[in-house]
Amino acid sequence: MLLSEINRNNLKNPGDLIMSTEALTPAPTRVSQYGVDPKVITKRAAELEGITGISLSQLISDLPETIYPSKKGIEAIREHTTKALDKVDFSKITDGSTVNILASHHGFTFMGGQPYSEMLRTIKDIVESKTGAREVRLRAGLGMRFRETEEYIKAFGLDEYFNGKAVGMAPIDAGVEIDTKLGTLFGLKRAYDADFIIHAHNSDVREIHFHRQVDRAVKPFGMSYARCETRSTYHMNLGPRAANFVARAIFESEFVQKKFAFACFLVMSPAGAIDVDADTNLYSLNDRVTAGGMKHYGKIIELMGSIKECIVVLDFPCPVPYVFACGVIYANLVSANIDVFDLDQPLPPYTWYTETFYDDTGKPLLTDIPGVNPAIKAVVHNYAWIGYPSVFFAEQTPTIMVGEEQAELFDRDPMNQNYMKHALMAGDLDTAIAFAKKTTGTDKIIVFDGASGGLNVSHSLAEELKEIAPDVCARVDNVLLPKWLAQRNVDPKLLENIA
């Protein structure tokens, strides 16, 4: 069976090896107003000749066992969420309380979205059973695609599960003033229109170029649950590291503290979900997320940064910077030529601050602004969504768009009116890859297709990664991780108790 056919049938075991091609099964395409009709994607990169799957265990030896994917299936998520919530104090929520479970779109992009959805369902069930509360709602924040969480709510039946009380929230919806240590900031009214809030999130490092693994667990208070004023403050007003105080300022406000009940996180590693963690003390959970994120993701990001040259294939149902390979996003590779965990580095090669610092000659305004990862020789855009300003990527790296339909979609997008001005177009994936290989002179290909448990690469890159992985892992363990922890005042002993 062709992988594309399997995708359309919604694979139950993502990560299964497809023996005919030796590639890992990519994440399925998804019907969305932000992407082309999946029928248009006639070939996935995993189907290309010479692409092979390499499992994470071949590269990194000390990743913990995953609870999902696992033999237990989705039941493992319910089991671990229940166990995590056993230690949480529910006493302030009573049977007459209104409760908002606050979610974010990113959680739905893991492993097809079911694990995060199941964690949300379980939180609801347990809150109701432990407190008697009947007014438990889901409020799902999002990035820039204002209907994205509506799509997930529908796809995973969450509206029915929450008795018609599941809604998406956009940053241009009605706001609420929040008095903080930084002055007035603005949250989303619907996030806070309950007696209590439960912060339901995920721990993967994802946008490390923005948050720098500083207050990772707190960030949604300045983003998913916030108005555009607050988001603009984060991305435009304070600077690349100081901006992370925005979320902390909101979280510590009297307004939020009165409502905050607890946080519940799907704990991730590049291989999948490894646990569920919950705490009434968000900063305790934040320390665990901070340390665990650096331990579990530091090696794969450092490994990506050690790649000398490659062609990237975008092939996942998310906007350009958010497409996944072995648990990390394309934007991580774009910035992997510097150590983005190192807080002494002011600017990653890609952040929105960095992007604004290029003038109309195409040059950075300061000579010390780092350029994007020069190892990325070309990008083949086989499948990625609109709804995120992505022109920077096409400006900085030769980009080949596959298919006219997708090019038209980008041309229509108000956030990407210039993307295709900088991209070439190919009629099909094979032509795009052949052109990229010919013009760059490399046969090393890395595919961002969300394959679970590993990544799809060309044989040549697989060999290179296997060869360099031991040294990279040793460098992270012995040199980098201690430095990263010290910069964040996180006790290294914490790692002993982390999955």
Add this chain to the structure above:
Amino acid sequence: MKIVEVQPQVDMSRCSGCKTCEMVCPVYAISVRRVDKKPVVDIDTDLCVGCWNCEQRCPDHAINMMPCAPFTISVDVSAYNYDEIAALCRKAHVHPKQLVCYCTATRAEEVAAAVIGGADSPDKVVRACGVGAGCGIECNQPILRFLEAANCSFERKKNSYQWYGRTVTAWDVPQEVKDTHPSFRFEDDKALLERVVNAPIRNKSK
């Protein structure tokens, strides 16, 4: 520069008259009224910047974005005194060539020219140079910073979601916050932003 290629069309059989579209339109191009208890939606296509906010937030899914005769929204920076533009940019703490809107590639000099040219409220700035006609999120604060730097006074329309107010910048973080949270590197980041703001200007627009 914003290229407008689509504008909204309302399917009145679906519209409930909730006014969400009116409240999220960045340029006040939509107004909803009732005639004989039925909703009537007026769209000023001369004002509309094709941002999709109304289509994306309509709870009734009553709005479709339809192709229109394409037109561009931009400011001719060369028509203004560049020293004045640069001075206003730097007062707003941005470099004149700095990007302000990722979606429309609008630069600070264009926003400054729009304000100097008479755009004295956020909606007028959007309509004058196209900034804010993409995601409608990230350029929110720079627009307000420019208007404040130009001493423009304007009031927020009641019951609307276009904008709420200016927030903190690197230049007005309370000292107590800086002192008690040194790991956030407020001063280092402010110094970086100041270096950018004061960087030389290449390719001055004429």
